[in-house]
Amino acid sequence: MNLARENHPSRKRFSLNKMVLIIVSSMVLLGMISYITYETVTAxxxxxxxxxxxxxxxxxxxxxxxxxxxxxxxxxxxxxxxxxxxxxxxxxxxxxxKAKKITVYIDGKQQDYYTTEKTVKEFLNDESIKLNEHDEMSVALNKEVTDELEFSIQKGFEVTITDGGEKRTAMVTNQTVGDLLEEQNITLNEHDRVNAELDASVKDHRNIDIVRVTKETVTEEVAIPFQTETQQDSSMLRGNSEVLQLGSDGQKVQTFEVTKENGEVVSRELIEEEIVEESQNRIVAKGTKVPVKLASAEEGGDWESFTSTKYTAFCPSGCTGSTATGVDVSDTIYYNGMRIVAVDPNVIPLYSIVEVKTPNNTFKAIALDTGGSIKGKKIDILVDSRQEASRWGYRTVQVRMIDKN
The missing domain is CATH 3.10.20 (Ubiquitin-like (UB roll))
Structure with missing residues (x-):
């Protein structure tokens, strides 16, 4: 019997257990290695x-x-x-x-930005966009920034307003002229003028000129000058004239509409006229009679008939004792040995020497005086007394020129 070839049961069990142990140990080791490796490469x-x-x-x-x-x-x-x-x-x-896109319109000009700031105020600070007290923005500074946010900024600028000649300045944004005037408490009256339409943008009108226009009614009293009326008088010698009626101005009331611009009068329009008193014409009589010229003795002139009267230097009223030429006749009726007579200078010029022939006497006389009633071919002879003058009355005498002037 060969005992070496026999399979002993206890030996087989030992080998199997050993193999299982090796496998398990390997798996544990592999797991530990994997864990260590995982822990090493992850974070x-x-x-x-x-x-x-x-x-x-x-x-x-x-x-x-x-x-x-x-x-x-x-x-x-x-x-x-x-x-x-x-x-x-x-x-x-x-x-x-993540950055958000923001579109900003500054005075109408578009600019795109990207920001990670949370509010509009933080965004403006980050982008160094400065605002002053006169600028206007379409959103609040504390508005939260969202993607695709859009808003506008109107930058303030200076506008010059000339109101009735007085200047002032104002900081404004892109508003209308009418809004600006209201903001500045400037009220326009009915006739005032502005160099821009009220609904126009002040951005296009940096200099606003207001012309203050006033209209008022003014009443004035005005004289109506008198006219001179000439009447022909055939009984008066040509070249002589006499005022028959003094002229006097009339009066009328005129009403004007006066227009002023900035306090200065630019127009006066007559809108009503009323005559209160008519004027009275000055009437002047103008002589048309051709004067009679005396022929001088040297020229062989003839005697001419004159109506004669006599007068004295003294009378109850109106007599001065002097002639029209200034000669004192208070105590004489002669001048250089010649009798003094009053004449019409248009017929016999003053200072002329004439010869007078009466029914009883012939004498030389000098024309040194005039008289209101001595017109035409009349001669008034100076005498000593009123009685003599009265006795003489009106008589026809002959007169001829000896020395003219």
Missing amino acids: DVLVIQDGKEKKNITTADNVSELMDELGIDVSKHDDLSVALDSEIKDGMIIEYT
Whole structure:
């Protein structure tokens, strides 16, 4: 009997157990190696995306790979707290904020921006867009920034207003002329003029000129000048004239509409006229009678008939004792040995020497006086007394020229 060939049951069980032990040990070792390897190549990373936290376990080597894993496309405008090529580390915190597009219209000009700021005020500060107290914006400064946000900014500018000649300045935005005047408490009256339409933009009218126009009614009393009326008088010698009626001005009331611009009168329009008193014409009689010229003795002239009267230097009223030529006759009726007579200068010029022939006497006389009733071929002889003058009355005498003037 060959005992060496027999399979001993206890020996077989030992071999099987040993094999199982080896397999289990190998698996445990492999698991431990895998765990150690996993723990070595993975990392826990906290990603804060647009304010929301999310924990991530990643095997990415750098931040760029992690962003790709998360499906995040990082643009140049986005805000990332670490660089894309930064190495991933366990416990790393990454903050990412996606930029939002903002369209701003500044005085009508469009400008696009991208920002990660939360409010409009923070955005303006970040972009160094300065606002002053006169600027106007279509949104509030504390408005939250959202993607595709649009708003406008109207920058204030200076406008010069000349109101009735007085200048002032105002800081305004793109408003209408009418709104500006209302804002400045400027009221336009019915006739005032502005060099721009009230609904026009002040941006196109940096200098606004207001002309203050006033219209008022003025009443004035005006004289109506008298006219001179001439009447022909055939009984008066040509060249002589006499005022028959003194002229007097009339009166009328005129009403004007007076227009002033900035206080200066620019027009006066007569709108009503009323005659209060008619004027009275001045009437002048103008002689047309051809004067009779005496022939002088030297020329062999003939005697001519004159109506004669006599007068004295003294009378109850109106007599002065002097002739019209200024000769004192208060105590004489002679001048250089010649009798003094009053004549019509249009017939016998003053200072002429004549010869007078009466029925009883012939004498030389000098024309030194005139008289209101001595007209034409009349002669008045100076005498000593009123009695003699009265006795003489009216008589016809002969007169001829001896020396004219």
